[in-house]
Amino acid sequence: MIRCLVVDDDSEIRQGLQAFLERFAMQVSVAADGRQMRQLLGASAFDVVVLDIMLPDASGLDLCRWIAQQHATPVIMLTAQGDPGSRIVGLEMGADDYLGKPFEPRELVARINAVLRRAGKVGAPRGAAPQPSRQLRFEGWAFDRLLRQLISPQQVVVALSGAEFRLLSAFVERPGRVLSRDQLIELTRAPGVEVNDRSVDLAVSRLRQKLGDSPREPRLIRTLRGEGYLFDVKVST
Amino acid sequence: MNWLKRSWRDTLFKRLFVLLWVTLVGSHFLAFSLVMSQIGRPDVGRDGGPAREAPSAWSRLLIFPSLPPMGGRADGPPPPRELAGDGPPPQPPPQGGRAERGLPGWLLALDYGVRMLIIALAAWLGAAWLSRPMRRLSVAAHGLGEALQRDAAPPRLDESLGTVEVREAAQVFNQMASQLQEQFKARGLLVAAISHDLRTPLTRMRLRLETLDHEPAAQRCVADIHEMDALIESVLQVFRGAHASEAPVSMDVLALAQSLTDDLVEQGHSLTVQGEPALARVQPTALRRVLGNLLGNALRYGERAEVTVALQGDRVLLSIDDRGPGIPEAQLESVFQPFFRVESSRNRATGGSGLGLYIASDLTLRQGGELRLSNRPEGGLRAELRLRRA
Numbered sequence: 001m002i003r004c005l006v007v008d009d010d011s012e013i014r015q016g017l018q019a020f021l022e023r024f025a026m027q028v029s030v031a032a033d034g035r036q037m038r039q040l041l042g043a044s045a046f047d048v049v050v051l052d053i054m055l056p057d058a059s060g061l062d063l064c065r066w067i068a069q070q071h072a073t074p075v076i077m078l079t080a081q082g083d084p085g086s087r088i089v090g091l092e093m094g095a096d097d098y099l100g101k102p103f104e105p106r107e108l109v110a111r112i113n114a115v116l117r118r119a120g121k122v123g124a125p126r127g128a129a130p131q132p133s134r135q136l137r138f139e140g141w142a143f144d145r146l147l148r149q150l151i152s153p154q155q156v157v158v159a160l161s162g163a164e165f166r167l168l169s170a171f172v173e174r175p176g177r178v179l180s181r182d183q184l185i186e187l188t189r190a191p192g193v194e195v196n197d198r199s200v201d202l203a204v205s206r207l208r209q210k211l212g213d214s215p216r217e218p219r220l221i222r223t224l225r226g227e228g229y230l231f232d233v234k235v236s237t
Numbered sequence: 238m239n240w241l242k243r244s245w246r247d248t249l250f251k252r253l254f255v256l257l258w259v260t261l262v263g264s265h266f267l268a269f270s271l272v273m274s275q276i277g278r279p280d281v282g283r284d285g286g287p288a289r290e291a292p293s294a295w296s297r298l299l300i301f302p303s304l305p306p307m308g309g310r311a312d313g314p315p316p317p318r319e320l321a322g323d324g325p326p327p328q329p330p331p332q333g334g335r336a337e338r339g340l341p342g343w344l345l346a347l348d349y350g351v352r353m354l355i356i357a358l359a360a361w362l363g364a365a366w367l368s369r370p371m372r373r374l375s376v377a378a379h380g381l382g383e384a385l386q387r388d389a390a391p392p393r394l395d396e397s398l399g400t401v402e403v404r405e406a407a408q409v410f411n412q413m414a415s416q417l418q419e420q421f422k423a424r425g426l427l428v429a430a431i432s433h434d435l436r437t438p439l440t441r442m443r444l445r446l447e448t449l450d451h452e453p454a455a456q457r458c459v460a461d462i463h464e465m466d467a468l469i470e471s472v473l474q475v476f477r478g479a480h481a482s483e484a485p486v487s488m489d490v491l492a493l494a495q496s497l498t499d500d501l502v503e504q505g506h507s508l509t510v511q512g513e514p515a516l517a518r519v520q521p522t523a524l525r526r527v528l529g530n531l532l533g534n535a536l537r538y539g540e541r542a543e544v545t546v547a548l549q550g551d552r553v554l555l556s557i558d559d560r561g562p563g564i565p566e567a568q569l570e571s572v573f574q575p576f577f578r579v580e581s582s583r584n585r586a587t588g589g590s591g592l593g594l595y596i597a598s599d600l601t602l603r604q605g606g607e608l609r610l611s612n613r614p615e616g617g618l619r620a621e622l623r624l625r626r627a
Contacts, residue, residue: 010437012441016441016444016447017444080433081429081432100436101440102436102462103440105443105444155486156486156487156489156627157486157487157488158488158492159489159521161496162503193503193504206499210489210492
């Protein structure tokens, strides 16, 4: 049972979300403002917080930072402003995901599941796992995970598709480890997208192309016949 | 040719220089001719010289405005300065008959040269001195535009500096700047508030519709919610476009086109990309939005799109071809106006907000690019995006 806390100042949205999420076997509590949220978080443990960014008594960003520091519970931020700037700020403040209002209710369920999958076992606290940093470096390349782009050693911005981004994210979190296709399919799954052997292979070849990695003798993403792929670099923050 | 045009520019220095020069020459001419006309009269002159000498006095005008006049001949009329009676005694004639014609040529040139130099210096100093408040104003006005775009505090002019007129201008400028900033802020808050207040009820509606999952009408309502949300997003983009200034970087345009295309293909659309890697100097987020809008249009009206990236001189050319109905020639320019819609597309199935192309062309211009539409001879629309090559 996923324990979910919904924080929104609009009563109908709170109730609507509660009713909807309960259909997906979640145990949902609601809070109307920052004060209630702190009380509820202090009283019992939650697996995920769905937090509106605009609350009457506190800024969602401050609350987000507070949760990240005090409870380490994953946070999905909701916002009606849909400002790309606030998305970046929100993610930097420690939110795990970000959804603009109005959203597809099923999309929220998918995001909750994805966040919990990333955070580890459902029901277990996230522990001391550090917040993944925004920018990672390898072999002279910089990988900006918020803007979803690569910056080459020559300072050229190279855009990534969604599939390439998910694949590279999986690689940089596990450098020097052999990942089978099945593992990569599992790690790069996304709502509304079909991921299979072929799409993983395609994303690998596209990513090699963008990283200037030769397909014959790839140096960065190596193919291990019958085993899978290996991201053979040292990643630093 | 350009330097010639530049050197002919109307500057404060040139105006002052011309003014001073004309004043100097004019005053000399006037004073000298007045004086000479007095000398010419029979009853004037130290020794009441005979009237027949007047013509030779007038002939001295030929050497104007070279003052002080050279010493005259011993038997000639006295130089004007001596009229006051306190001048030095008349100098000996410099060189016999040449005195009648004034200074020797090189001295005349020296005389003119020195005057011109001093006047030029005075005009330059005067111009620098007088134009300083104007330059301050133009720097502040330039900074104002940037400050408004970046939402920073507007520059202020010192209201206690310079002449009364300058102080007044500074006050007016400061008032205008703070008013403008308040208006910009108010507009930002208004847009954010409208967006928030529209999206909150849309969210409620969307959640309510979840309880009516199997009603066909509910599905259409969901589609309407998406459409309204897309419109709100477009309006916000127009506002943000005027606001945000993103630093230009070099970007691989082919990689961007490939990424966006791959994402759309992943969602089941049919697109192709071909071309060569091409680096352009662009604002990445803005360019992403431009391409997103253009690809969205191509798919909405043309079902499939072909993207080509090529180098063309100092530009990167990205073209998007679709197989749609195109746009009537007469309306190819109008489609860049906000909320303009090609008549035939005014139905809900293909609607769109009417802002996509406006936003795309606005964001393209902001980064020094160019966006053009044309109908392809084989049918369909071609959008051509030209960007500065990095």
